[in-house]
Amino acid sequence: MSNVANKACKECSFVSDMDACPRCGGETSREWQGYLVIIDHTKSDIAKRMGITANGKYALRVR
Template identity: 45%
Template structure:
């Protein structure tokens, strides 16, 4: 029987990708999480990233581009 990996969740508010076992976002504390998302973005230095500035990202981490 194949092992199924739990799907990562994304915060609908800040778009941060979270581990599948989280119940709320660790950054904005929003409990509205989704498994329906597209695009994967890794921000290393938000102060020097034009994409991070456009998405209003202040902290390094993994983010989704589109969340439903």
């Protein structure tokens, strides 16, 4: 139950504890699986592929 306090944005997958995404203002959900941490989005191919333009923690799948 390590993810119980975290929510992921349905729009951009950014993980936070907020009801609204602090990055894009989108709705967040507790129903998400897996995550990746982007430390330097300018050097990450995954970040480019997912359209991630800020460092942080992102869910791989949000329901």
